Amino acid sequence: MILYCCEDKAFPVFGGKQKIGRRTDMEKKYEAQAIEGKWQKKWEEEKTFQVTEDPEKEKFYSLEMFPYPSGNLHMGHVRNYSIGDVVARFKRMQGYNVLHPMGWDSFGLPAENAAIKNKVHPVEWTLSNMDNMRRQLKSLGISYDWDREVATCLPDYYKFTQWSFLQLYKNGLAYKKKAAVNWCPSCATVLANEQVVDGECERCHTAVEKKNLSQWFFKITDYAQRLLDDLAELPGWPQKVKTMQENWIGRSTGVEIDFKVENSDQTISVFTTRPDTVHGVTFMVFAPEHPLVEELVAGTEYEGAVKVFQKKMQHLSAVDRTSADLEKEGIFIGKYVINPLNGDRIQLWITNYVIMDYGTGAVMGVPGHDQRDFDFAKKYGIDIKVVITPPENPQLKAEELAEAYVEEGNLVASGRFDGLNNKKAIEAIADDLSERGLGRRVVNYRLRDWLISRQRYWGAPIPIVYCEKCGTVPIPEDQLPVLLPTDVEFKPGGASPLKTSKSFMDATCPICGHHATREVDTMDTFVCSSWYYLRYTDPKNEAEAFQREKCDYWMNVDQYIGGVEHAILHLMYSRFFMKVFYDLGFCKAKEPFRNLLTQGMVLKDGTKMSKSLGNVVSPEAIIEKYGADTARLFILFASPPEKDLEWNDAAVEGCYRFLNRVWRLVLAQAENKDTAYDIAALSKEDKDVRRKIHATIKKVTDDISERFNFNTAISAIMELNNTLAAYGEKEHKNSALLKEGFDALTVLLSPFAPHITEELWQRTGHTTAIIDTPWLTYAEDALAVDEVEIVVQVNGRLKGKLMAPCGLDKGGLEDFVKSSEIFAAQTKGVEVKKIVCVPDKLVNIVVTPKD
RNA sequence: GCGGGCGUGGCGGAAUUGGCAGACGCGCCAGACUUAGGAUCUGGUGGGUAACCGUGCAGGUUCAAGUCCUGUCGCCCGCACCA
Numbered sequence: 001m002i003l004y005c006c007e008d009k010a011f012p013v014f015g016g017k018q019k020i021g022r023r024t025d026m027e028k029k030y031e032a033q034a035i036e037g038k039w040q041k042k043w044e045e046e047k048t049f050q051v052t053e054d055p056e057k058e059k060f061y062s063l064e065m066f067p068y069p070s071g072n073l074h075m076g077h078v079r080n081y082s083i084g085d086v087v088a089r090f091k092r093m094q095g096y097n098v099l100h101p102m103g104w105d106s107f108g109l110p111a112e113n114a115a116i117k118n119k120v121h122p123v124e125w126t127l128s129n130m131d132n133m134r135r136q137l138k139s140l141g142i143s144y145d146w147d148r149e150v151a152t153c154l155p156d157y158y159k160f161t162q163w164s165f166l167q168l169y170k171n172g173l174a175y176k177k178k179a180a181v182n183w184c185p186s187c188a189t190v191l192a193n194e195q196v197v198d199g200e201c202e203r204c205h206t207a208v209e210k211k212n213l214s215q216w217f218f219k220i221t222d223y224a225q226r227l228l229d230d231l232a233e234l235p236g237w238p239q240k241v242k243t244m245q246e247n248w249i250g251r252s253t254g255v256e257i258d259f260k261v262e263n264s265d266q267t268i269s270v271f272t273t274r275p276d277t278v279h280g281v282t283f284m285v286f287a288p289e290h291p292l293v294e295e296l297v298a299g300t301e302y303e304g305a306v307k308v309f310q311k312k313m314q315h316l317s318a319v320d321r322t323s324a325d326l327e328k329e330g331i332f333i334g335k336y337v338i339n340p341l342n343g344d345r346i347q348l349w350i351t352n353y354v355i356m357d358y359g360t361g362a363v364m365g366v367p368g369h370d371q372r373d374f375d376f377a378k379k380y381g382i383d384i385k386v387v388i389t390p391p392e393n394p395q396l397k398a399e400e401l402a403e404a405y406v407e408e409g410n411l412v413a414s415g416r417f418d419g420l421n422n423k424k425a426i427e428a429i430a431d432d433l434s435e436r437g438l439g440r441r442v443v444n445y446r447l448r449d450w451l452i453s454r455q456r457y458w459g460a461p462i463p464i465v466y467c468e469k470c471g472t473v474p475i476p477e478d479q480l481p482v483l484l485p486t487d488v489e490f491k492p493g494g495a496s497p498l499k500t501s502k503s504f505m506d507a508t509c510p511i512c513g514h515h516a517t518r519e520v521d522t523m524d525t526f527v528c529s530s531w532y533y534l535r536y537t538d539p540k541n542e543a544e545a546f547q548r549e550k551c552d553y554w555m556n557v558d559q560y561i562g563g564v565e566h567a568i569l570h571l572m573y574s575r576f577f578m579k580v581f582y583d584l585g586f587c588k589a590k591e592p593f594r595n596l597l598t599q600g601m602v603l604k605d606g607t608k609m610s611k612s613l614g615n616v617v618s619p620e621a622i623i624e625k626y627g628a629d630t631a632r633l634f635i636l637f638a639s640p641p642e643k644d645l646e647w648n649d650a651a652v653e654g655c656y657r658f659l660n661r662v663w664r665l666v667l668a669q670a671e672n673k674d675t676a677y678d679i680a681a682l683s684k685e686d687k688d689v690r691r692k693i694h695a696t697i698k699k700v701t702d703d704i705s706e707r708f709n710f711n712t713a714i715s716a717i718m719e720l721n722n723t724l725a726a727y728g729e730k731e732h733k734n735s736a737l738l739k740e741g742f743d744a745l746t747v748l749l750s751p752f753a754p755h756i757t758e759e760l761w762q763r764t765g766h767t768t769a770i771i772d773t774p775w776l777t778y779a780e781d782a783l784a785v786d787e788v789e790i791v792v793q794v795n796g797r798l799k800g801k802l803m804a805p806c807g808l809d810k811g812g813l814e815d816f817v818k819s820s821e822i823f824a825a826q827t828k829g830v831e832v833k834k835i836v837c838v839p840d841k842l843v844n845i846v847v848t849p850k851d
Numbered sequence: 852g853c854g855g856g857c858g859u860g861g862c863g864g865a866a867u868u869g870g871c872a873g874a875c876g877c878g879c880c881a882g883a884c885u886u887a888g889g890a891u892c893u894g895g896u897g898g899g900u901a902a903c904c905g906u907g908c909a910g911g912u913u914c915a916a917g918u919c920c921u922g923u924c925g926c927c928c929g930c931a932c933c934a
Contacts, residue, residue, distance in 0.1 A: 240856070240928080240929080243854070243855065244929055247854075247931095248930080250933065252933070252934090272934060285934095351932095352932090354932080354933095354934075355932080358933045359933070365934095371932090372932055372934080375932095444933075444934095564928085637864095637876070638876085638877095643864095645863085646863065650877055654877055654878095660890095703867095706867090709867090711865085711876095712866095715864090715865075715876070716874090716875080717875095718875055718876075789871090791870075793870085796913090796916095797915095798871055801871080834914065836870090836914045836915075841871090842915085844870080844915060845914090846914050
């Protein structure tokens with residue numbers, strides 16, 4: 001006989017009895033799934049969360065990063081959307097007109113890979129995934145206005161992604177150029193700089209190669225300075241994210257200096273942040289792929305060797321090429337340039353440590369004062385010149401250097417700048433160079449233009465045709481969308497699948513009507529997600545991407561919530577789009593997201609949940625077992641939102657038990673119709689309970705709205721529950737007060753566990769839904785106390801506690817303590833040096849032994 | 852290498868402004884109800900017999916430090932030959 005098993009049927013002997021008991025308890029038992037289904041159906045049918053613009057009401061736009069429809073919700077989603085739902089429901093109960101939409105970032109590679117693998121069209125695969133995930137999302141009971149759902153892969157959406165492209169194109173912000181771009185051989189497409197992580201594709205971790213291709217770019221570099229400056233207008237963003245963007249933009253101020261090539265009219269410009277070291281230049285280095293190299297070396301005895309070196313560099317992977325550990329290597333190319341300040345003859349080299357696409361691709365070598373140049377010069381026996389000396393050693397010689405001298409100091413061997421402090425010399429020499437036309441002050445950014453072309457099918461087609469007569473021609477706006485064709489072959493690797501579509505390729509020029517070929521690349525999916533928050537404000541508009549009035553009513557997003565992994569990519573691209581749209585007069589918002597919350601990861605056994613590790617906890621299984629309310633409660637309770645969260649099955653059980661306890665205790669009040677009580681007539685114990693109720697209202701409100709500390713909000717609710725449970729057992733209890741307490745508890749819990757609280761609210765006789773109940777405000781008078789506990793310390797160590805009247809000032813408190821027994825006991829035989837009093841809190845008696 | 856963050860019971864975490872360290876939950880222990888417990892309820896639970904000791908470690912400031920300062924170790928994240 002199986003005695004202890006999970007199923008009811010495992011109690012063959014006593015099962016019958018058990019079941020009878022249960023049947024009569026049916027109404028009483030907490031049946032999470034039934035309750036959740038009931039309310040979700042109601043919300044859907046009554047369109048509870050549908051919103052429209054209402055100028056009478058203050059708006060609140062609460063947004064969570066929309067998911068890629070991979071097929072199944074994972075715990076990271078559950079966390080993201082649970083956090084967002086607390087904010088949205090809370091703000092709504094506070095009376096805001098809350099916009100809380102959801103949609104799908106539904107273009108992208110996995111759909112196409114699935115198409116190659118399973119012979120399913122990407123659209124089918126994607127739409128069925130969306131259906132499944134929509135169902136899963138609904139089973140979580142998130143308060144979305146589903147009428148505003150958008151999917152970036154549908155023509156009514158990507159029509160306006162294409163329209164956005166055209167706006168950028170018309171304004172000179174989209175251009176095509178041939179460049180050495182990042183190519184992921186596994187994804188068979190190019191990648192933006194931001195999508196290359198440690199030289200690898202951020203998606204599949206394949207080593208990225210360099211390819212020379214003609215590709216479309218967005219001119220995000222035009223906005224570098226504003227993207228940097230406006231970070232200051234985002235106090236509601238985590239500093240960490242702002243710092244990451246700052247670093248990514250990488251502003252650097254310096255001077256571009258022109259060096260004349262010996263026996264030639266040519267000049268070579270270099271960028272430097274250290275013009276104070278120009279007199280110490282002993283060589284100049286080019287990036288191997290610098291276009292001037294070929295010209296300079298042509299016909300010289302060095303030509304062959306240089307070509308060999310260039311080839312070698314080309315074959316290095318991007319990882320190795322940019323690694324700081326890579327041994328510096330270079331080769332002299334047989335030419336010299338002239339130092340504009342002192343006329344020195346300087347050797348020209350090419351090297352692996354100079355990057356072509358930063359600055360000018362050429363760098364002046366100052367081995368005395370730059371460690372990289374020092375390493376290089378040592379290796380190849382190039383002269384080292386000291387031009388800055390430390391104040392304590394003004395005679396510093398190059399031979400003494402074990403490494404480059406990079407600290408502050410005074411200039412030597414620098415002509416009329418000798419003796420000048422080098423910080424001042426930076427300015428002085430920069431001015432001198434500018435005045436004499438030998439250079440100019442410039443600002444450089446690390447940020448590069450955004451490469452948006454992708455050699456893939458499942459993305460928004462770039463609305464461009466190439467006409468033999470008219471050249472590159474944009475599709476007129478009234479002819480959008482350029483639809484994705486269906487007669488496409490999906491083959492692994494290779495060129496853009498769109499090339500295989502006859503119907504797509506065969507186009508006519510919108511200007512001259514002659515034959516034209518279409519652009520076959522599609523747009524990076526980050527283009528689609530750079531403006532979706534705007535589409536939510538007017539999702540059904542067929543004529544425009546969004547109506548300005550609607551956009552201006554809802555924007556900015558008041559609270560944006562998502563993973564920190566988007567700190568640069570998505571968040572910077574979105575900021576860029578917003579600024580372009582602002583400049584073009586489409587909206588009044590300059591920044592998309594006023595406040596940003598970056599949630600931590602959900603871990604299991606200390607690491608990220610992943611299929612390959614087999615440590616995935618399925619949200620659906622948890623919902624099936626405990627219900628959505630338990631899942632949400634656990635995820636919000638276990639850790640503050642920004643921190644990583646360790647999944648713990650036992651702790652989930654704990655949350656389930658808590659909800660069951662709430663269920664029983666609140667239902668026990670179902671027949672309690674007492675509502676009024678006389679505050680003046682409350683006993684001390686009653687007052688303590690009333691204080692707890694109102695202190696909890698205050699704490700939960702503060703924790704949700706000011707700190708996003710949902711874990712402490714929930715623990716406060718648990719405390720209130722414990723207090724009320726104990727109070728309910730008392731003989732002399734005030735039932736109206738008890739009722740007030742449980743009502744408050746139900747309301748406070750509702751943003752976290754919306755279904756069970758809605759059900760309890762109804763069962764305890766309320767006729768309006770809890771979601772339509774105004775959020776609670778606490779009564780100031782309830783928080784007041786007559787007596788406070790004063791901590792008594794001696795020399796900073798806790799010695800005891802003392803009840804004292806509330807509100808005593810320092811002097812009053814000191815007098816009060818001096819007359820206490822504990823004071824007498826603690827000061828016996830010692831000398832009191834000082835008494836520190838903190839009103840209503842603490843007294844510290846400083847004593848020394850009597851001698 | 853540079854920049855940022857974090858180190859608190861067996862575990863997740865709390866301590867919001869320098870003022871009782873360990874709220875709340877998990878786990879564990881004991882008890883109640885029970886043929887039974889995995890349900891539910893009650894009590895206990897940092898270490899130490901105690902004085903006391905305890906927030907990674909070592910100093911410092913202060914009447915008072917998890918919180919501030921200096922140094923150091925460890926972990927995590929971002930950037931990384933950016934001239």
